[in-house]
Amino acid sequence: MNEIAEKIIEKFLIMIAFSTVAVLFLITFFIFKEGIPFLAEYGLFDFLSGTIWLPGENNYGILPMIAGSICVTIGALVVGVPLGVGTAIFLVEFTNKRVRNIVKPMIELLAGIPSVVYGFIGIMVLAPWVRVHLGGSGLSIFTASIVLGIMILPTVISITMDSLSALSPAYKEGSIALGATNWQTVVMVLLPAAKSGILAGIILGMGRAIGETMAVIMIAGNALRIPSSIFDSVRTMTSNIALEMGYALGTHRAALFANAVILFVFIMVLNSIAIIITKKRHK
Numbered sequence: 001m002n003e004i005a006e007k008i009i010e011k012f013l014i015m016i017a018f019s020t021v022a023v024l025f026l027i028t029f030f031i032f033k034e035g036i037p038f039l040a041e042y043g044l045f046d047f048l049s050g051t052i053w054l055p056g057e058n059n060y061g062i063l064p065m066i067a068g069s070i071c072v073t074i075g076a077l078v079v080g081v082p083l084g085v086g087t088a089i090f091l092v093e094f095t096n097k098r099v100r101n102i103v104k105p106m107i108e109l110l111a112g113i114p115s116v117v118y119g120f121i122g123i124m125v126l127a128p129w130v131r132v133h134l135g136g137s138g139l140s141i142f143t144a145s146i147v148l149g150i151m152i153l154p155t156v157i158s159i160t161m162d163s164l165s166a167l168s169p170a171y172k173e174g175s176i177a178l179g180a181t182n183w184q185t186v187v188m189v190l191l192p193a194a195k196s197g198i199l200a201g202i203i204l205g206m207g208r209a210i211g212e213t214m215a216v217i218m219i220a221g222n223a224l225r226i227p228s229s230i231f232d233s234v235r236t237m238t239s240n241i242a243l244e245m246g247y248a249l250g251t252h253r254a255a256l257f258a259n260a261v262i263l264f265v266f267i268m269v270l271n272s273i274a275i276i277i278t279k280k281r282h283k
Contacts, residue, residue, distance in 0.1 A: 031264060035257035047258060053224050053240070055252040062259055067226045068141075068234030069210060069266070075145025075230065076152060076209035081202055083149070084156025091157075092164040093186055104161065111154035119218030122147045127219060136231035139221035145230070147219055148212055152205035159204065163197025164190060203271060210267055213238040237263045 039047060042060060050061015087107070091100045122143055131138030171193055175185040191198070221233020222243065235243075241256050241263075248256050 028264070031257060031260050034254060035259075035261035038251070038254035038258045039261065042255070042258075047255075048262070051226060055244070055248070055255065058251065060255040060258075062237065062240070062262065064224050064226050065235055065237045065240050065259070066262070066266075068220065069236040069238070069263075071141045071227055071230070071234060072144045072148060072216060072220060072236055073206060073209045075141055076148035077202070077206060079145055079149025080152040080156055080205055080209075084153050084201070084205070085160050085198060087153070088157045088160035088164060089186055089191075092161055093182065093190070104158075107157050108154050110150070115151065115212060115215040116218070118147050118151055119215035122215065122219035130231070134231060136229075137221060137233060139219055139233050140231045141220070141227055141234055142230045144216055144220040144234075147215055148209045151212065151215065152208050155205045155208060156201045159201030160194070160198050163194040163201070166197070167193055206270065207267065210263075210270070211238060213242045217242060237266075 047060060047062060048066070049063055050059065051063050052059040052061050053064065091103060095103075123139075126146060127138030127143050129138075130136065130140065130143050134142070136142075167190060171189050172185055175189045176182075180188065216236050217239045220236065220239065222235045222239060223233035224235055225232070227234050237259055241259055244252070245256050
């Protein structure tokens with residue numbers, strides 16, 4: 001009887017695992033099925049290189065949205081990665097367990113705050129400060145980068161802490177025995193040893209920044225133009241889909257699915273590059 005129950009549980013778990021893959025496949029199939037015909041008709045190059053997005057006049061160029069997504073994502077990484085990695089190093093190597101057990105859960109609570117709350121705080125607090133002290137409208141790449149940088153902190157900090165904590169004590173003990181200081185040990189021994197885990201945290205944070213929609217809609221300004229300054233307003237690819245899908249019809253709707261296809265490929269390329277870098281560093 002126990003063997004039968006184990007077989008049933010085993011088959012059930014296998015079914016759940018394959019159902020996850022099947023759902024991903026169906027989502028991918030649906031997006032490509034709706035978007036590829038538009039790309040074939042309109043032209044991939046024209047779609048990617050066009051700078052004008054006017055659905056009413058059949059102009060569908062997403063270059064401004066691509067530029068906006070790249071700028072906001074890079075800005076979020078510039079803000080979030082140094083803060084996240086630095087915080088993780090401090091909590092693991094330079095503070096005691098009691099403080100770590102208090103601070104880490106508080107940091108992880110940031111992940112539970114809805115993105116609309118981050119966007120609201122950005123509009124009400126950060127954007128007016130930027131507008132008064134740094135110029136521009138306040139709704140810009142700079143503002144969005146700061147907010148998204150804060151939003152990816154829990155991911156970067158948690159994974160970096162786990163990577164550093166998982167290292168064998170022999171790394172630190174051997175370095176200290178050779179006369180290195182704590183800081184030299186961290187920089188020259190522990191960080192290189194944990195680089196794959198740290199990079200994984202950065203990749204997940206990058207995915208969060210690229211895919212974020214609501215907060216970016218609220219604080220990036222949604223301007224359909226290629227930015228020339230970090231204080232310019234931009235619209236990202238995710239924002240473009242969210243803002244217009246509710247009323248899009250016909251060719252306009254197909255163009256938004258094509259936008260989703262490009263975003264999907266864009267994320268896959270970035271993840272592939274990160275995986276290749278990780279493998280090269282392991283060799």
